[in-house]
Amino acid sequence: MRQIDFISNEHQKRFEELIEKDRTSIGNNERRQLFYVIAGCDDLWKVKDKIYDFTNHELGMYDPRYLSSSLLNIYRRSLHLYNFHRKDIPTADLSGLDREHKKIAVNAMCIYFGIDTMPVSRNANLVNEKEKMRYEL
Amino acid sequence: MNYNCYVSEDHKNNFYELLSRDRTEPSDGETIQLLYTIAGNPTLWSHHDQIYNCEEHHIFRDYKPADQYAASSRLLKRALHLYNSSHKDISTYDLCRSLDGSNTLIVLNAMRLYMGCGLEDYFTK
Numbered sequence: 001m002r003q004i005d006f007i008s009n010e011h012q013k014r015f016e017e018l019i020e021k022d023r024t025s026i027g028n029n030e031r032r033q034l035f036y037v038i039a040g041c042d043d044l045w046k047v048k049d050k051i052y053d054f055t056n057h058e059l060g061m062y063d064p065r066y067l068s069s070s071l072l073n074i075y076r077r078s079l080h081l082y083n084f085h086r087k088d089i090p091t092a093d094l095s096g097l098d099r100e101h102k103k104i105a106v107n108a109m110c111i112y113f114g115i116d117t118m119p120v121s122r123n124a125n126l127v128n129e130k131e132k133m134r135y136e137l
Numbered sequence: 138m139n140y141n142c143y144v145s146e147d148h149k150n151n152f153y154e155l156l157s158r159d160r161t162e163p164s165d166g167e168t169i170q171l172l173y174t175i176a177g178n179p180t181l182w183s184h185h186d187q188i189y190n191c192e193e194h195h196i197f198r199d200y201k202p203a204d205q206y207a208a209s210s211r212l213l214k215r216a217l218h219l220y221n222s223s224h225k226d227i228s229t230y231d232l233c234r235s236l237d238g239s240n241t242l243i244v245l246n247a248m249r250l251y252m253g254c255g256l257e258d259y260f261t262k
Contacts, residue, residue, distance in 0.1 A: 077229070080229055080230065081230075084230035087228075088226075088229050088230065090218065090225075091215065091219060091229075091251075092218060092219060092222035094252070095251070097252075099253075102252040102253070102254060103252075103254055105248075106245070106248055106249050106252055109244075109245055110245055112233075113233070113245060115241070115245065
């Protein structure tokens with residue numbers, strides 16, 4: 001059983017919406033971690049349709065230059081995990097993230113590896129019921 | 138699928154031994170993740186006294202792994218970067234390709250420790 005830890009119920013709802021919209025397969029960990037990051041960061045969520053083209057199921061033409069430095073770092077790491085031809089950032093650059101974004105960065109890596117994420121927030125809804133039903137787990 | 142904090146009982150014991158010798162501060166995520174990584178990989182553990190000096194609290198700059206492409210060397214490269222960012226990082230793709238389950242777990246947990254996520258899960262004593 002897969003468990004994904006979210007930073008809030010809103011984060012979980014948004015993630016499920018993106019998975020549903022794209023009809024992402026459960027084995028596509030590269031894309032799932034990208035959606036997890038977009039869903040968890042408000043400034044990325046606002047431009048989700050520019051970041052990702054849901055019609056053609058590919059990255060869009062989003063220009064991230066107006067993101068804050070810390071958000072730009074988490075976004076670039078996520079793009080690298082989505083497609084390794086995208087240059088990675090030095091991992092130490094993620095140390096400037098706030099607590100919630102640090103959790104998102106770590107959990108995105110866990111999703112990328114297909115490993116269950118450990119509950120980092122005891123109050124979060126830990127089991128993604130909708131996703132379990134979708135994949136008949 | 139269960140999520141484990143350690144890849145083995147040896148990993149946990151080695152980690153606690155290094156922490157005890159180093160007297161690492163709980164807030165020192167940079168050192169904690171380095172010791173965690175060294176303790177978990179058998180190759181790194183066999184060279185731990187050549188990689189990090191617990192008594193004087195510093196790394197040995199002249200340690201060179203025999204095979205720089207081995208999983209142990211890639212793990213160490215990431216851990217040294219997180220310990221001190223003047224050490225060049227390895228891309229996540231290069232780090233993670235062909236890693237076995239144990240080394241993958243070490244990479245993820247080292248990052249959690251560095252970021253200070255769920256620290257209490259690793260310390261039961």
